[in-house]
Amino acid sequence: MKNSLLFLFCFFILSHAQGQKDPLDQPAIEYLNQSFSTYNQLQKSIWSQPELGFLEEYSSGLLQEHLQENGFDIEAGLAGMPTAFVATYGSGEPVIGLLAEFDALPGLSQDTVPYRKPLVDGGNGHGCGHNTFGVAASAGAVAIKKWLEENNHSGTIKVFGTPAEEGGGGKVYMVREGLFDDVDIVLDWHPGARNAVNVGTGTAIQMVDYTFHGIAAHAAGNPDKGRSALDGVEAFNYMVNMLREHVPISSRIHYVITDGGDAPNIVPHFAKVSYYIRSPDREILKDLKEWVDQAAEGAALGTQTTVESEIISGFYERLYNKTLAEVVQQNLERVGGVIYNDREKAFAQKMVQQLNRDPDILSDAVEIKPLAEEKPSTGGGSSDVGDVSWVVPTVSFNTATFVPGSPGHSWQNVAAGGTTIGTKALLNTAKVFTLTAIELFTNPELTQAAIDEFEERRGADFEYVPLLGDRLPALDYRLNP
Numbered sequence: 001m002k003n004s005l006l007f008l009f010c011f012f013i014l015s016h017a018q019g020q021k022d023p024l025d026q027p028a029i030e031y032l033n034q035s036f037s038t039y040n041q042l043q044k045s046i047w048s049q050p051e052l053g054f055l056e057e058y059s060s061g062l063l064q065e066h067l068q069e070n071g072f073d074i075e076a077g078l079a080g081m082p083t084a085f086v087a088t089y090g091s092g093e094p095v096i097g098l099l100a101e102f103d104a105l106p107g108l109s110q111d112t113v114p115y116r117k118p119l120v121d122g123g124n125g126h127g128c129g130h131n132t133f134g135v136a137a138s139a140g141a142v143a144i145k146k147w148l149e150e151n152n153h154s155g156t157i158k159v160f161g162t163p164a165e166e167g168g169g170g171k172v173y174m175v176r177e178g179l180f181d182d183v184d185i186v187l188d189w190h191p192g193a194r195n196a197v198n199v200g201t202g203t204a205i206q207m208v209d210y211t212f213h214g215i216a217a218h219a220a221g222n223p224d225k226g227r228s229a230l231d232g233v234e235a236f237n238y239m240v241n242m243l244r245e246h247v248p249i250s251s252r253i254h255y256v257i258t259d260g261g262d263a264p265n266i267v268p269h270f271a272k273v274s275y276y277i278r279s280p281d282r283e284i285l286k287d288l289k290e291w292v293d294q295a296a297e298g299a300a301l302g303t304q305t306t307v308e309s310e311i312i313s314g315f316y317e318r319l320y321n322k323t324l325a326e327v328v329q330q331n332l333e334r335v336g337g338v339i340y341n342d343r344e345k346a347f348a349q350k351m352v353q354q355l356n357r358d359p360d361i362l363s364d365a366v367e368i369k370p371l372a373e374e375k376p377s378t379g380g381g382s383s384d385v386g387d388v389s390w391v392v393p394t395v396s397f398n399t400a401t402f403v404p405g406s407p408g409h410s411w412q413n414v415a416a417g418g419t420t421i422g423t424k425a426l427l428n429t430a431k432v433f434t435l436t437a438i439e440l441f442t443n444p445e446l447t448q449a450a451i452d453e454f455e456e457r458r459g460a461d462f463e464y465v466p467l468l469g470d471r472l473p474a475l476d477y478r479l480n481p
Contacts, residue, residue, distance in 0.1 A: 214271075
């Protein structure tokens with residue numbers, strides 16, 4: 001009798017399991033499984049020609065070409081940015097957007113080896129993994145397009161090619177221009193050193209250049225006739241360093257003098273300092289910015305110089321969406337982590353040894369971190385994804401594109417991201433995008449729940465006001481640091 005009951009129980013479980021189709025067992029995912037070489041070549045092409053913000057003509061062009069070849073309509077040169085684009089496929093609702101970044105960082109040129117080896121001294125490098133970022137979004141979009149086409153399903157998929165995330169704030173101009181107004185949900189990711197949904201809110205930021213003007217004179221012959229713009233900058237920086245004691249502990253203020261004069265024997269008539277001012281709350285950020293402005297004015301008065309300021313860019317903090325986070329978490333777990341082959345494992349082990357980290361940290365590449373509770377920021381980085389998240393329900397996650405233990409914005413990230421480790425991570429990302437989009441397309445209640453949560457969290461009285469004002473894109477900000 002017991003054996004009969006056991007047989008019936010096992011038969012029931014087996015029959016039930018067979019009736020549940022594996023989400024990974026479908027042509028859209030199989031397309032990604034069969035396209036390793038395509039996306040490996042695409043990401044390495046972008047990696048090999050790293051371009052700084054607003055200058056990404058080659059990288060943006062490659063992504064546009066790939067999407068157009070796969071049936072997407074392309075609108076390029078949007079919101080005053082030559083490298084911005086929107087690629088669209090399908091019709092009807094919901095409209096799902098995928099974010100694609102492709103700008104590199106200065107000074108991080110690096111070969112794909114686990115030790116420091118610049119390819120070009122002082123050259124650019126993809127230290128934030130954006131060579132994989134835009135490619136993952138494009139790969140996911142093509143797979144989603146194939147699902148829509150195969151199932152004759154209504155719905156629209158859009159890829160937003162967003163320039164200059166590293167300080168230029170390309171997404172902010174696209175939000176300001178209304179390019180996200182008809183989008184229902186935005187899916188975002190970022191290359192990382194682990195696999196996890198992003199539950200942090202990040203920090204709002206304003207990037208401001210302060211330029212001081214003085215009077216040139218011979219620094220030894222007649223210094224009394226001069227007024228030093230550099231003195232103005234230094235007095236300004238000193239006052240800001242004094243006020244640090246009195247700002248909220250989660251705030252961040254950092255600067256670099258970009259022009260301090262021409263020669264020691266000439267009183268500098270011109271000097272410039274670039275500031276990043278951050279806070280997890282953009283209302284607090286506004287107060288900090290006003291205080292820093294007052295310090296600049298005081299420094300100018302005290303040194304008998306003049307000062308002018310220019311907001312280069314500004315981003316909101318992120319608005320979290322738990323509904324979307326739970327969906328992405330489930331799909332991350334379905335897809336799994338990054339599995340190294342022997343060559344990749346040897347590379348990663350050497351990198352971990354070079355970083356002086358515990359070898360066990362490599363398990364982070366394989367594991368999927370459990371969904372954590374929402375984490376209000378206590379400081380840290382900023383992203384123009386923040387602005388998107390306040391106008392469209394948005395979710396972000398990471399996949400292990402870099403060797404676990406690697407610091408951000410590092411040559412280690414350049415080295416790993418340009419290998420097949422980066423390609424495996426971006427394909428995992430594309431699968432998560434695909435599975436999540438399919439759920440949203442086939443479950444209107446889920447899409448509406450995400451929208452309802454979004455509207456409740458941001459409040460009925462919310463009005464989007466960009467932190468960079470009405471300025472035009474700073475297309476030369478990487479040319480004139």
